[in-house]
Structures are given as C-alpha cells and as structure tokens.
Amino acid sequence: MQETNQPTRKVLCIEDEHFISELYARALSKGGYEVTVIADGSQALTEAETNAYDIILLDLMVPNLTGIEILRKLRDPARVPPIKAKILIITNLEQREDVRADIEKQADGYLVKAELTPHELVTFIDNIK
Amino acid sequence: MDYLQKLTQQAKLNLFVSLMVTNVTVIGLFFVALKLGNFNLYIVVGILIVISIIVSLIISSLLGKFLMQPLTALWQVVFHLTPEADSVTKPDIESLTFGKDLVSNLSGHIYQLISAADKASQESSAKAKELTLNFVAQNLPLPLFVLDAEETIRFANPAAADYIGIAVKDLIGKNVYMVLDMAFASEDTFDNWLKTVKTTAATASKAWERVRMDVRDNHPTLLFDLAAYYNRANPDGHETMMLLFDHTKQYSQDDQAISFVALSVHELRTPLTLLRGYIEVFQEELSGKLDPELQSFMEKMQAQAEQLMAFVNNILNVARVDDDQLELKLEKGDWPAILNLSIENLSLRAKVRGISLELSVTDGLPVVGVDQISIQEVINNLVDNAIKYSADSKVIKISSHLTNDGLVETTVQDFGRGIPTAVLPNLFTKFYRDHHNRSQVGGTGLGLYLSKAIITAHGGNLWVRSKEGEGSTFGFTLQPYDRLSQEAKASGDNEMVRGAHGWIKNHSLYRR
Numbered sequence: 001m002q003e004t005n006q007p008t009r010k011v012l013c014i015e016d017e018h019f020i021s022e023l024y025a026r027a028l029s030k031g032g033y034e035v036t037v038i039a040d041g042s043q044a045l046t047e048a049e050t051n052a053y054d055i056i057l058l059d060l061m062v063p064n065l066t067g068i069e070i071l072r073k074l075r076d077p078a079r080v081p082p083i084k085a086k087i088l089i090i091t092n093l094e095q096r097e098d099v100r101a102d103i104e105k106q107a108d109g110y111l112v113k114a115e116l117t118p119h120e121l122v123t124f125i126d127n128i129k
Numbered sequence: 130m131d132y133l134q135k136l137t138q139q140a141k142l143n144l145f146v147s148l149m150v151t152n153v154t155v156i157g158l159f160f161v162a163l164k165l166g167n168f169n170l171y172i173v174v175g176i177l178i179v180i181s182i183i184v185s186l187i188i189s190s191l192l193g194k195f196l197m198q199p200l201t202a203l204w205q206v207v208f209h210l211t212p213e214a215d216s217v218t219k220p221d222i223e224s225l226t227f228g229k230d231l232v233s234n235l236s237g238h239i240y241q242l243i244s245a246a247d248k249a250s251q252e253s254s255a256k257a258k259e260l261t262l263n264f265v266a267q268n269l270p271l272p273l274f275v276l277d278a279e280e281t282i283r284f285a286n287p288a289a290a291d292y293i294g295i296a297v298k299d300l301i302g303k304n305v306y307m308v309l310d311m312a313f314a315s316e317d318t319f320d321n322w323l324k325t326v327k328t329t330a331a332t333a334s335k336a337w338e339r340v341r342m343d344v345r346d347n348h349p350t351l352l353f354d355l356a357a358y359y360n361r362a363n364p365d366g367h368e369t370m371m372l373l374f375d376h377t378k379q380y381s382q383d384d385q386a387i388s389f390v391a392l393s394v395h396e397l398r399t400p401l402t403l404l405r406g407y408i409e410v411f412q413e414e415l416s417g418k419l420d421p422e423l424q425s426f427m428e429k430m431q432a433q434a435e436q437l438m439a440f441v442n443n444i445l446n447v448a449r450v451d452d453d454q455l456e457l458k459l460e461k462g463d464w465p466a467i468l469n470l471s472i473e474n475l476s477l478r479a480k481v482r483g484i485s486l487e488l489s490v491t492d493g494l495p496v497v498g499v500d501q502i503s504i505q506e507v508i509n510n511l512v513d514n515a516i517k518y519s520a521d522s523k524v525i526k527i528s529s530h531l532t533n534d535g536l537v538e539t540t541v542q543d544f545g546r547g548i549p550t551a552v553l554p555n556l557f558t559k560f561y562r563d564h565h566n567r568s569q570v571g572g573t574g575l576g577l578y579l580s581k582a583i584i585t586a587h588g589g590n591l592w593v594r595s596k597e598g599e600g601s602t603f604g605f606t607l608q609p610y611d612r613l614s615q616e617a618k619a620s621g622d623n624e625m626v627r628g629a630h631g632w633i634k635n636h637s638l639y640r641r
Binding site: 020023026113114115118 | 398403
C-alpha cells in the first residue's frame with residue numbers, strides 16, 4: 001500500500017475489455033492509485049507520450065495500434081526524453097516463448113490476466129519501485 | 130597423292146618381280162632339264178608344275194602379307210580408337226616396310242577427325258549441362274545461396290534476392306552472416322554446423338526447421354526451413370549450398386497460438402478472469418455483512434470459479450507439454466513461503482467441502498530451484514485430487530521435509546478411499562482415471578500427467594503410495610538450488626531453463 005506522504009502514483013490502463021479495465025481501475029483506486037483508462041491504441045500512445053505516468057498497464061490486443069507497437073514506440077531508444085513509466089504487459093494471449101521473451105526485454109513486467117485477481121495485481125504494482 | 134601413286138608403283142613392281150621370279154625359275158629349270166639328259170618330258174613338266182605351285186605359294190604368301198601391311202595398320206588405327214575394341218593395340222607405323230607414308234598420313238587424318246568429333250560432343254554436353262544448371266538455379270522458385278570456403282556468397286538466385294529484398298548483385302561477394310541474420314530454435318545452428326563439418330567432413334547435409342530472419346525494417350520476420358549441403362572438395366570453391374523453404378505464413382500463425390486448444394482456452398479464460406474479479410469485489414465489499422448461508426454460497430461460487438480456472442489452465446499446460454512448449458524457469462525459491470501461499474489459496478476450495486488443510490514444514494529447508502507458477506499447479510493438482518478423493522474424511526495433511534539424499538520432499542496425504550493397487554502404475558498417464566471412481570468423482574485425468582511432467586522438469590520425482598480404504602499419499606521432491614546450479618554449470622548451461630521433456634539448452638527458444 002502507498003504511504004501517505006508519497007505523491008499519488010498515476011497508472012495508465014490501456015485495455016479495451018471494458019470489464020477488465022473496470023475491475024482493475026476499481027482495485028487500483030482502492031489501492032490509492034490515480035487511474036486513467038484508455039481503450040484505443042493510438043489514443044493511448046498519445047496520452048502516454050503527453051502525460052507522465054508511473055505505471056502503464058498495456059494490453060497486447062487493443063484496437064488501432066497493437067500493444068506490441070505501442071511498446072516499441074514508447075521504448076524507442078531514439079525517444080528524447082525517454083518515457084519514465086514502468087510498462088507492465090497484461091494479456092491472456094498465449095505467446096510463443098520467443099515472442100514473450102522479446103516483449104519482456106522491452107517491458108518491465110509480463111502478467112497473464114488469468115493468473116491474478118485485480119487485488120493481486122494491485123499487490124504486484126505496490127511492490128514495483 | 131604422291132604417296133598413293135608411289136604405293137601403286139611399289140605394288141606393281143612387287144607383283145611384276147614375283148611373277149617374273151616364278152616364270153624365270155620354271156622356264157630355267159625346264160631348259161636345264163632338256164639340256165641335261167633324256168628325261169621323260171611328262172615327268173619334267175609334272176615336276177615343274179609342282180615346283181611352280183610351291184614357289185607361287187611361297188611368294189604369294191610373303192607378298193600378300195607385305196601388301197596387306199598398310200591395310201592392317203589402318204584397321205588397327207581405327208579399331209584402336211573405337212572404345213569397344215580395347216584389346217586392339219596401337220600400330221607401330223614407323224616399323225612398316227610398305228605403305229608407311231600412306232598409313233601415317235591417313236591415320237593422322239583419322240586421329241584429327243576423331244578428336245574433333247570428340248571435342249564437339251564434349252563441348253555441346255558441357256554447354257547443355259551449363260544451360261540446365263543455369264536454368265535450374267535461375268528459375269528455382271526457392272531462395273538459393275552458394276557460399277565459398279570463406280562463407281562469402283558466390284551465387285544467389287533471383288528467388289533469393291526477392292525473398293530477402295536485396296538485389297543479386299548486392300549479395301554476391303558479401304559474407305553470408307552479414308546478409309542473412311538467422312536465428313535458430315536451438316544451439317544447433319547453421320554456423321555451428323558449418324564450423325563442425327569444415328573440420329570433420331568432406332561432404333555433409335542438414336536441415337533446420339523454424340529458422341527466423343529479420344531482413345529489413347517494417348517487414349515481418351521471415352520464418353522458414355533451411356537445408357544446407359557442404360562439399361569441401363568442390364574444385365571451383367563453391368563449398369556450401371543453402372536452400373530456403375518459406376513458411377512465414379504458416380509458422381507465424383503457429384506463433385499466434387499454440388493450437389486450437391490454446392485459442393479455446395484463451396476464450397474460456399477471459400470470462401473466467403472477469404468472473405473471479407467480480408466475485409473478489411463482492412468478497413471485499415460484502416464479507417461479514419451477509420448471513421452465514423449467503424456467505425458460504427459466495428465462497429462456494431468463488432471456489433468453483435477457481436477450480437474451473439485451474440482446470441482450464443491444466444488443459445493449456447498439457448497442450449504445451451505435448452507441443453514441447455512448456456518451459457520452466459528455475460529460480461531460487463523459499464519453499465515454505467511458496468507452499469504456504471499455495472495452500473492458503475486452496476483452503477477456500479477445501480473449506481467449501483468441509484475439509485481442512487493441515488500444513489507442517491520442518492525448519493531449515495534449503496532454498497529450492499523452482500518455477501513458481503508451475504509448482505503451484507502441481508500443488509493445486511495434488512491437493513485438488515486429495516479433496517476429490519477424500520470421501521468422508523475431513524482432513525488433508527501437507528508436509529515438507531528434507532530427505533536423506535538432501536532433497537526437499539513434499540507430501541499430500543488424504544484419508545479417503547485410496548487407489549487400488551492394480552491401477553497405481555497407470556496413474557500418471559494422460560487421461561487415466563480410476564475406473565471404479567469415474568462415476569463418482571469429476572476430473573480430467575490431466576492433472577497427474579501434467580504434475581509428473583512439471584516435477585520431472587524440476588529434476589525431481591513424483592510418487593504415490595496408496596492403500597484402498599485408507600487413503601493416498603502423493604509426494605514429490607525438489608532439488609536444492611545450489612545443487613541444480615552446479616549441475617547446470619557442469620553441463621555448460623548458465624541459465625536454468627528446462628522443458629517439460631528435459632533440458633532446453635538455451636534460455637530463449639530462439640537464440641543466435
């Protein structure tokens with residue numbers, strides 16, 4: 001849980017499945033985070049580029065831009081200044097290990113939605129410094 | 130033509146001389162006989178006829194051989210050149226006494242003629258061969274590269290240029306590894322193979338499946354099978370041939386989902402994830418506010434959702450095991466903590482069936498090498514089984530201790546109906562379920578199969594001990610992390626990643 005003297009951490013949740021984002025947003029707000037939810041890939045990219053976030057939850061399957069494209073653009077080494085946010089991939093899609101390894105190299109975490117409840121997601125994010 | 134006239138003159142002269150010799154001899158003898166005495170004329174003529182026959186025979190025999198010399202020599206020349214008549218020796222023209230000029234001249238012509246014909250046929254067949262090769266290489270609808278001993282591309286066909294998007298002229302002379310950035314499914318890569326065969330083999334060939342190659346920006350990764358042929362002795366320096374079989378479409382589809390099963394599981398997992406999420410919200414908001422019956426219903430609902438999720442995950446993991454896709458990352462694990470967490474997560478499922486889970490762990494267990502996610506599935510499966518087969522007994526004992534061999538052993542013991550001895554050996558087979566119990570207890574028979582695969586990949590052992598009517602004990606061992614890491618170092622492996630069917634040599638499935 002957040003300590004009260006720290007500023008509220010901001011989370012951008014890029015997820016087009018409304019139920020999932022609803023659950024995550026609720027759990028994260030209860031856990032003391034400020035949550036913004038965007039379902040559209042290209043809108044989400046603009047948002048992540050314009051406003052500073054501490055954590056970005058990124059679904060791999062979002063409309064208009066895929067999660068992988070968003071990840072690649074946000075983690076582009078040529079980007080000045082680099083995006084500071086920790087990027088956590090959230091997916092239910094089974095990837096081949098190599099694809100997953102590629103993604104993991106660029107992201108700060110890779111979570112399978114089915115493997116954790118919203119509450120456990122919050123605990124996981126709490127532990128990210 | 131001089132030699133022909135000369136030869137005719139010679140022959141005429143020879144014939145004339147021989148005839149003259151015969152005639153003169155006969156006439157001379159006749160004359161001598163008449164002069165010397167009174168020989169009976171009939172007898173003299175008779176003797177002379179006999180003598181003339183003998184002389185003619187001798188001369189004709191000598192002359193015939195002599196006159197036939199050039200013809201015999203020419204016959205020898207012709208047949209000597211005919212491949213079928215190997216036994217005919219080359220004639221010694223210099224030693225001819227008759228017709229030497231003619232024979233040497235004619236045989237010279239014959240030799241010339243034959244060698245010209247030979248050359249023409251050789252040239253045309255070489256030309257034809259070259260045309261065929263060229264036709265094949267240029268029009269082969271598969272990308273083809275030919276390398277020399279320095280691994281420089283000596284030849285690439287238009288299909289190759291097309292495939293990787295670089296013109297043929299820009300490919301020739303480049304080092305193959307500069308152009309083809311290939312990644313292989315295992316350590317057994319093309320360059321390793323080539324290095325080995327260069328020192329060990331004169332010729333060799335090999336094929337690889339699912340090779341990946343990034344060719345240019347904004348172009349999807351190419352996926353193909355590769356076949357290579359190596360021939361060290363090739364005189365023109367063309368040493369290695371590479372043939373690519375494109376499967377980009379098919380393999381990338383495979384990349385998207387392991388199989389139909391994986392896809393179905395994905396479809397099942399999404400609503401289940403949501404269901405569990407919403408139940409969790411209820412749990413948080415309503416806990417303690419509901420009357421005990423509703424509270425227990427909610428817990429049952431949650432337990433069933435969890436069980437369904439565990440089942441769905443089992444299906445997925447069995448599909449992965451069967452596809453050789455289950456890959457474990459063995460990391461340092463605080464075993465009591467992992468076990469505690471898993472049992473805590475399972476306690477709701479036990480509780481809704483009125484069963485309590487008793488956990489006891491001995492102190493001072495070493496840090497184990499464990500894949501946290503997979504091992505939880507093993508614990509889930511064993512405890513789920515124990516719950517299912519507990520019948521009327523109300524307790525399941527889970528304990529963990531150090532064995533004499535220094536392994537961490539964990540057992541799950543139920544006091545239910547037990548397993549008949551006859552079926553024990555088949556217990557870890559896929560889809561096996563005790564016949565006797567099938568009608569009474571649900572399950573897929575996948576759990577133990579999967580658990581066995583996971584424990585084996587951990588370098589451990591899964592076992593069962595059971596007695597009908599008294600219950601069953603399932604146990605598994607895990608190795609201390611230090612021991613595993615030593616083992617890994619010994620086998621030259623610095624990352625501890627294992628597949629369900631044994632070691633996977635390198636960390637990423639695809640590595641250069």
